[in-house]
Amino acid sequence: MSTIRELAGDGGPRGIFDELSKREVRRAALTAVAVPGYQVPFGSREMPVARGWGSGGLQVTLALVGPEDRLKVIDQGEDGGVNAANLRRLVVGHVGCEQETDTRQASLIQSRHRIPETPLRADQTLVLQVPVPEPLRAVERDVREQRRMHAEADYSRMWVGLYEDVVRNGVVTKTAGYPCVVNGRYLISPTPIPRFDVPKLNMAEHLTLFGAGREKRIYAVPPHTVVEPLVFEDIPFEVEHTPGAACRHCGSAESYLVEVPATDGSVTWVCSDTDFCTRNREKDQ
Structure with a gap:
């Protein structure tokens, strides 16, 4: 057995x-x-x-x-x-x-x-x-x-x-x-x-x-x-963009940014891609 x-x-x-x-x-x-x-x-x-x-x-x-x-x-x-x-x-x-x-x-x-x-x-x-x-x-x-x-x-x-x-x-x-x-x-x-x-x-x-x-x-x-x-001929495809917004950490205005509310009620922006943001701050492209 x-x-x-x-x-x-x-x-x-x-x-x-x-x-x-x-x-x-x-x-x-x-x-x-x-x-x-x-x-x-x-x-x-x-x-x-x-x-x-x-x-x-x-x-x-x-x-x-x-x-x-x-x-x-x-x-x-x-x-x-x-x-x-x-x-x-x-x-x-x-x-x-x-x-x-x-x-x-x-x-x-x-x-x-x-x-x-x-x-x-x-x-x-x-x-x-x-x-x-x-x-x-x-x-x-x-x-x-x-x-x-x-x-x-x-x-x-x-x-x-x-x-x-x-x-x-x-x-x-x-x-x-x-x-x-x-x-x-x-x-x-x-x-x-x-x-x-x-x-x-x-x-x-x-x-x-x-x-x-x-x-x-x-x-x-x-x-x-x-x-x-899928787009209509007279309505072009547009990506998300907020005029004047830039990452508060690296200063990028060309990456995809997300809103971060501040304690005083204002809104700041940061890069969604943390690796890109870190390298951008360190100028390591």
């Missing part, structure tokens, strides 16, 4: 993501790269983080990262955020790779809601966490109809939705996750990144992978791929 020790094996810690799961994610990622913008289904596993808090991006990262990589994880541009720190600690502890805060030195970057200010190179990969991958959900709730619309490239309802927004408000008010067409074919939601970051996807040097764990979807924007936001 087998003993408990024999049944338990060596008793060593089990990996949080097995090799078969990694292979499935890699196959889905390869399909996504081959068909830019297409949402590829995959068997999302239970992870040590809640779905909706980066489980999809975490699975993509774990499937790609190796011990020789340098991993950077940011949460809305910040390296020291709780979400970023926990995910970084989890991956580094599981894989044994090096952690990095300098965007220029990282080989793999996982991000929530931001694309780094520093332009990424061809040897770098960006993984974006996606809470809601389906851009048509705002105009069509039926999943079968969404699939038909994607299959036929029938995005008329999205155009109507943008038009109604303009009629009501005078401008397109949608900011985060602005709908874009990839490679002239598929409509995507580029995660809740601000409109400021959307142009960084167009003809980029790097590969961008989008992972949605709760919705079990992976899609991609390969290098040198055209990404166009």
